[in-house]
Amino acid sequence: MVRPAAAGTRRADARQNADKIVDAAIDCLGRKPAASMVDIAQAAGVGRVTLYGHFSSREAVVEAALARVIERGQGTLDGLDDTAAEGDPREVLRRLIESSWMLIAQASGVLEAAQATLSPQRIHDLHAVPERRVLALIERGQEQGVFRDDLPAAWLSNALHHVLKGAAADVNGGRLDPEQAPQFITGIVLAAAAPQAPAAPRAEATPQAEAAPHAEAAPQAKATPQAKATPRAEAAPQAEESNGRTS
Amino acid sequence: MVRPAAAGTRRADARQNADKIVDAAIDCLGRKPAASMVDIAQAAGVGRVTLYGHFSSREAVVEAALARVIERGQGTLDGLDDTAAEGDPREVLRRLIESSWMLIAQASGVLEAAQATLSPQRIHDLHAVPERRVLALIERGQEQGVFRDDLPAAWLSNALHHVLKGAAADVNGGRLDPEQAPQFITGIVLAAAAPQAPAAPRAEATPQAEAAPHAEAAPQAKATPQAKATPRAEAAPQAEESNGRTS
DNA sequence: TATAACTCGAACATTGGTGTTTGAGTTAAG
DNA sequence: CTTAACTCAAACACCAATGTTCGAGTTATA
Numbered sequence: 001m002v003r004p005a006a007a008g009t010r011r012a013d014a015r016q017n018a019d020k021i022v023d024a025a026i027d028c029l030g031r032k033p034a035a036s037m038v039d040i041a042q043a044a045g046v047g048r049v050t051l052y053g054h055f056s057s058r059e060a061v062v063e064a065a066l067a068r069v070i071e072r073g074q075g076t077l078d079g080l081d082d083t084a085a086e087g088d089p090r091e092v093l094r095r096l097i098e099s100s101w102m103l104i105a106q107a108s109g110v111l112e113a114a115q116a117t118l119s120p121q122r123i124h125d126l127h128a129v130p131e132r133r134v135l136a137l138i139e140r141g142q143e144q145g146v147f148r149d150d151l152p153a154a155w156l157s158n159a160l161h162h163v164l165k166g167a168a169a170d171v172n173g174g175r176l177d178p179e180q181a182p183q184f185i186t187g188i189v190l191a192a193a194a195p196q197a198p199a200a201p202r203a204e205a206t207p208q209a210e211a212a213p214h215a216e217a218a219p220q221a222k223a224t225p226q227a228k229a230t231p232r233a234e235a236a237p238q239a240e241e242s243n244g245r246t247s
Numbered sequence: 248m249v250r251p252a253a254a255g256t257r258r259a260d261a262r263q264n265a266d267k268i269v270d271a272a273i274d275c276l277g278r279k280p281a282a283s284m285v286d287i288a289q290a291a292g293v294g295r296v297t298l299y300g301h302f303s304s305r306e307a308v309v310e311a312a313l314a315r316v317i318e319r320g321q322g323t324l325d326g327l328d329d330t331a332a333e334g335d336p337r338e339v340l341r342r343l344i345e346s347s348w349m350l351i352a353q354a355s356g357v358l359e360a361a362q363a364t365l366s367p368q369r370i371h372d373l374h375a376v377p378e379r380r381v382l383a384l385i386e387r388g389q390e391q392g393v394f395r396d397d398l399p400a401a402w403l404s405n406a407l408h409h410v411l412k413g414a415a416a417d418v419n420g421g422r423l424d425p426e427q428a429p430q431f432i433t434g435i436v437l438a439a440a441a442p443q444a445p446a447a448p449r450a451e452a453t454p455q456a457e458a459a460p461h462a463e464a465a466p467q468a469k470a471t472p473q474a475k476a477t478p479r480a481e482a483a484p485q486a487e488e489s490n491g492r493t494s
Numbered sequence: 495t496a497t498a499a500c501t502c503g504a505a506c507a508t509t510g511g512t513g514t515t516t517g518a519g520t521t522a523a524g
Numbered sequence: 525c526t527t528a529a530c531t532c533a534a535a536c537a538c539c540a541a542t543g544t545t546c547g548a549g550t551t552a553t554a
Contacts, residue, residue, distance in 0.1 A: 011499055011552055034281070036541060047502040052543065151434050158417055159410055159435050166409025175405065187398050188406050192439040258522055258529055283511060294532040299513065 018054045020044045025065035030106030031172055033113035037061070059117045066114045066126055069107040073130045076100045089141030090190060096137075097164075097189065098182045105168030108161060134160070141193070148195045156193055163188055265301045267291045272312035277353030278419055280360035284308070306364045313361045313373055316354040320377045323347045336388030337437060343384075344411075344436065345429045352415030355408060381407070385440070394440045403440055410435055 024044035028035035037058055041051040055061045080096055114123050135157050141147030147156070167185050170176035176184070271291035275282035284305055288298045302308045327343055361370050382404050388394030394403070414432050417423035423431070 009499090013552070014500060017501085037543090038541080049502055049544090050500080053500080053502095056543090058542070148434075148438075151431055155423070155431050156435075158413065158422065162409050162413025162416075163406055165413070166405060169409075170405055176402070184398055184402050187443075188403075188439045191395075191441065191443055192435045194438065196434075196438055256529090260522065261530060264531085284513090285511080295512095296514090296532055297530080300530080300532095303513085305512070 014054075017044070017046055017050060021046065021051055021054055021061065022064045022068050025061050026069050026106060026110055029062065029065055029113040030069075030109035030168075033109050033116065035113070062110070062114050062117050063122065063126075065110050066107075066118070066123070069103070069110050070126055070130055072103055073100070073107060076103065077130060077133050088146060089137055089144060090146050090193075092137060093141070093193070094186050094190065096134075097186050101164055101167065101182055101185055102178075104161070105164045108165040108168065131157075138193070145195065147193045150196060159192065160189055261301075264291070264293055264297060268293065268298055268301055268308065269311045269315050272308050273316050273353060273357055276309065276312055276360040277316075277356035277415075280356050280363070282360070309357070309361050309364050310369065310373075312357050313354075313365070313370070316350070316357050317373055317377055319350055320347070320354060323350065324377060324380050335393060336384055336391060337393050337440075339384060340388070340440070341433050341437065343381075344433050348411055348414065348429055348432055349425075351408070352411045355412040355415065378404075388440070392442065395442045397443060406439065407436055 021040065021044040025035075025040045028040050028043050032039075037051060038048060040061065041048045044051070051061070055064065076096070076099060080092060080099070111123070111127065135153055138147055138153040138156050142149040142153060147153075163185060167176060167181050171178050171181055268287065268291040272282075272287045275287050275290050279286075284298060285295060287308065288295045291298070298308070302311065323343070323346060327339055327346070358370070358374065382400055385394055385400040385403050389396040389400060394400075410432060414423060414428050418425050418428055
């Protein structure tokens with residue numbers, strides 16, 4: 001069996017295998033959250049027994065994968081802050097998407113797998129920090145006036161993740177060229193987040209879709225309950241379906 | 248057993264039950280694509296055996312659910328065309344979202360379930376028509392100059408579906424108030440689809456995120472393969488994960 | 495090189511979902 | 525009111541995934 005006693009006494013190849021397994025899990029679960037242990041073991045190039053030697057259960061593998069993918073997200077965000085610390089939030093967001101939209105989308109898949117096996121509390125613990133960093137970026141943009149504030153920052157953040165996850169699914173399904181994905185994503189996202197002019201720029205059409213009319217009085221009244229702290233899984237009677245949030 | 252011989256000889260309660268089952272399937276699969284036959288039977292208020300009396304397999308139930316939800320989408324689109332036939336595409340899109348975003352999102356879930364059990368060909372047959380109608384609406388908007396044409400219509404359509412599906416997941420998870428969902432969705436979507444000004448409206452910041460710079464030369468070069476006709480599932484080695492498309 | 499650490503195929507038990515059969519009870523409809 | 529149609533709980537066979545055990549073989553490392 002692996003994991004004899006102290007963590008320092010493990011053999012080198014054992015540590016490498018554990019590493020390969022986590023990476024394989026991120027890859028498999030990112031593409032297909034319902035991937036089986038056999039899938040993961042094969043992708044890692046190890047036997048099923050070896051996998052269980054390193055991780056006592058599916059839950060353990062998923063948790064390790066989620067932890068690592070979030071850790072990577074943190075690294076990316078750190079690098080971004082180093083470069084563009086107080087730069088234009090639009091530019092920071094653009095760089096974030098271009099440099100790591102794949103990572104984020106992958107993380108969404110892993111997160112979905114996690115929601116099927118891990119406790120909501122554990123997920124929240126792992127996931128809350130990077131989630132809030134993106135949210136903070138959006139809020140900063142709102143304060144600076146470069147992002148719209150007629151919609152709650154939490155919704156803008158969620159919509160961003162939905163588009164990223166969807167784009168990843170499109171790429172996996174051959175419906176979107178990975179090369180132009182970042183350009184397409186930023187094209188959508190930056191436009192969606194930009195401040196909205198009261199009247200439209202072009203065309204003389206009659207009713208004029210006024211994006212968000214009655215939203216002025218109470219801009220972020222409700223719909224912003226979570227995104228603050230604990231309240232993760234409370235409502236929703238039996239649904240435990242897809243979600244997709246991440247760094 | 249149900250379904251004796253001719254379709255006209257079925258008893259009234261039998262037809263009603265079959266109906267309830269399909270509705271229950273739409274509801275269950277819409278919220279959780281992996282819902283089991285037991286879940287569906289319970290939601291329909293019938294026994295498991297009765298369910299199998301009406302539908303010979305899970306595949307049959309899923310197909311019936313997908314067919315009905317798509318049929319409903321067609322009805323919605325018909326009603327929309329009646330009212331706003333050649334109206335401003337922005338207004339049509341806004342009405343479409345406000346009147347039936349829930350339906351569309353539900354359909355995404357059912358479609359995801361279908362992708363796990365039905366043949367890609369069958370899915371495409373059922374799904375192609377409403378898919379193209381939304382696409383046509385977007386293309387019409389592009390031609391009229393009220394929607395951006397620096398991104399392919401297929402990508403705008405896909406992104407729309409991603410946001411709708413994500414919003415549904417948020418509502419199911421208690422992260423989004425169903426009341427304000429349509430307003431939030433249209434706020435995002437209409438802004439994302441609007442024609443992009445070369446320079447931004449506000450703020451004097453330096454680098455100025457130029458939404459889609461290098462996209463002019465070859466506007467919809469690649470990334471539009473499907474959305475035309477057949478090519479549905481061809482690429483993507485083993486992924487068969489979420490996708491989300493519909494009426 | 496000797497030993498503990500590690501890998502791994504095969505085989506087993508368990509669980510949860512699917513699909514079927516049986517047989518008794520209920521109900522729509524002629 | 526009579527019968528064919530329908531419902532349904534219980535029990536069965538089947539399958540795929542999880543998690544475990546065994547025992548033989550390989551390899552890092554002191």
